[in-house]
Amino acid sequence: MGNEKDFVKEITNIEEDFARWYTDIVIKAELADYTDVKGFISIRPYGYAIWENIQNYMDKKFKEHGVKNLSMPVLIPENLLNKEKEHVEGFAPEVAWVTIGGGEELEERLCVRPTSETIFSTMYAKWLSSWRDLPYKYNQWCNVLRWEKETRPFLRSREFLWQEGHTIHETAEEAQKYTLEMLDVYADVIENLLAIPVLKGRKTPTEQFAGAEATYTVETLMHDGRALQAGTSHYFGQNFSKPFNIKFQNREGKEEYAYQTSWGSSTRLIGAVIMAHGDNRGLKLPPRIAPIQAVIVPVAMHKEGVKEKAEELYKRLSAKYRIELDTREQYSPGYKFNDWEMRGVPVRIEIGPRDIEAGKCVIVRRDTAEKIEVNLGELEVKLNEILELIQQNMYDICKKRVEEKTTIAKNMEEFTKNIDENQGYIKTMWCGDAKCEEKIHELTGAKSRCIPFKQEHISDTCVCCGKPADKMVMWGRQY
């Protein structure tokens, strides 16, 4: 199991090879593992506990917005997938098909859901009859499959866990409003729970969800300056309700097609946490989602009363916090310090014979490495304060990164220079032409992140073609 040096050596330097650093963390911190099924991961208990913490918070928020959970079939018949033209074009190439069931070739093949607009739409058409039934605000927590060619744990994997909300409304206005409301839920979760600032805006038509009238996004910036789309919310208008026949009798007694939204976020958020906060010592978890908020490491555990005192603290703190007590005898305290730092635990509590004598313990912050002496009587209060400080500090660090890595470009020369030197978000004017997006991508590898809600006037012309432009767009290389 080795000494301190060996231990740190096992993780690639974050500045040298960020991609390898990332997979090192995923594997060593036991967040996930590769399986015998190519492109499929197993999310291990430590990683899954992060997901549970995200789920608990998000699900409560959804319910505050009137959402109810349900469950739809995992398999979708081919004819349903084909009903909305753009949708099938977007998803058909990357689905997995079930062709045999119960020993027999199926008459119609069934795809494992890549997303469930089609099946929700079918059921909504069956259930809906009057405006009095509306709105339907339903969500499911489930697995989906997308047969990606290149995969990476959490970020892009053939199976992932997510939630997909699907709503239908009486009016376009209500549906549009709700689309943005749910985007705000994502922003809340990502900023307040995951301690990652978001950039909110609307996707350009090229980057829209297949079949949507408008796609809104929350974008985040990772340690290496690449962007990661962390959640999206779509307004469909009547694009699905027409082919799927989702009709209701409106207040005037006339038949009308419903107005629809959908919104999704996934275990990708765990990837965002790893890449936004991690450092050369390993994973760094925001206290609000850390499966272990503080680990108690007894020092000189063989000395009389040390283990007992540690156990007493463990019991006391467990009433209020998610606590681990590390009494493993085969490891030195030094090894344990490194181990828990690598696993991203926000706070370490050291307690040894001298501490006990003085009625104190030492709290060590994962984010700053600061050591703080705390009277045992004040431990609960202090721990709470310190966890809050860590949560805030982690957010601030990311916020500062966004500020430092957001640059303005008025022409392609500036664009290329900025992104090559600095990565990050490039802020430009854009004429609205998809060809300019394509050209920018070819030249720089960057894609439009979004048309931010907060618009600024950078210049009068498109960064790419020089034609008149009135939209400000954020660009960036992406995960």
Next chain:
Amino acid sequence: MGNEKDFVKEITNIEEDFARWYTDIVIKAELADYTDVKGFISIRPYGYAIWENIQNYMDKKFKEHGVKNLSMPVLIPENLLNKEKEHVEGFAPEVAWVTIGGGEELEERLCVRPTSETIFSTMYAKWLSSWRDLPYKYNQWCNVLRWEKETRPFLRSREFLWQEGHTIHETAEEAQKYTLEMLDVYADVIENLLAIPVLKGRKTPTEQFAGAEATYTVETLMHDGRALQAGTSHYFGQNFSKPFNIKFQNREGKEEYAYQTSWGSSTRLIGAVIMAHGDNRGLKLPPRIAPIQAVIVPVAMHKEGVKEKAEELYKRLSAKYRIELDTREQYSPGYKFNDWEMRGVPVRIEIGPRDIEAGKCVIVRRDTAEKIEVNLGELEVKLNEILELIQQNMYDICKKRVEEKTTIAKNMEEFTKNIDENQGYIKTMWCGDAKCEEKIHELTGAKSRCIPFKQEHISDTCVCCGKPADKMVMWGRQY
């Protein structure tokens, strides 16, 4: 939308056709619905909320027993499924195969998991190294597919939601003990949450899980006297750890194969609740899992102050209970009473002008139809009392049914007579020969439910062959 009579007519009489009554309830109470995918259901929000209440309670219990959640791939390569001989024979005939992914024929076909022993075993073999790592107590909440020929919502459907726990241990004794511990968790959930008494015991070898050394079960009895297996817990010994190579270095420094368990329960429990408690007025939900514990129905809602008072009560009670307020203007109070009874809401609270004047309201129990006048000031306390009484009464009714429907048979004549007249559990002695089980099934349609933990001596000979017998077995026709 009709009047009271029309409404009740829509549900088949429970004594005339229990099977049709069951599907009527599932559909009318909006617990689930059929979909465009044959044999697959959608669990609607009202049904799913029951599942969430079961999950919350059960998941907490699991965690008290040291269980951690994780996520394993939904697809399993054919070669993995084939590794344990009995297991593949049991499951291969009813799996669904993915043969195409991302537009290409797969080199090896992948089955959608019918259960995940094989994939857990593969990962456990990868992760495990020393006795210090043990035990692993992991569980996943997920969907599984079994290509059943005849399907019924919740009871037998091609896809269902469940939890599957998989553990490995250092010794056989520890694993065996844990197998029974988890069976007790199921018994707790089913008796205390679902208000259904269970019969605990061991399955006969014929009825064991494919690949298990021992299968334990909690059996329940439905309204019509048929049995329903509500949860099972399996001890595998080293049956999987050997072919899957799940080895560890034991305390003596030698390599040893781990001892394994698995245990599962599913959305079938919702079917059990429907069939154990329902009556001719519809669904009847135990308060502890009811998505709506009490519904407030204002009477003479147009009169001044009624709606306001109802809203005030709704706010007050919502702080502590799951409450619905029915202010729909298109329906009469009478219609609403029937509607909520049919949906199984344990308590209805009626409030009208005269009640308000008297500072009272009327509580109506779903289980007994009893009307109770309650002072508004005491509402929280009274509601709590009444919900507890209902929960207990529902359990008692089921308990009484089990007592009335459990009969003794010393020979096949008695067996046939009892089961034809009374359904229920038939208690007999059994010699241990699988041929007797087969014969009993042919003659009576009954299968062995289990060898109950609580054994009694009924007679000296097997009910079927008359040979010496020392095991008491419970039999019954099953769902």
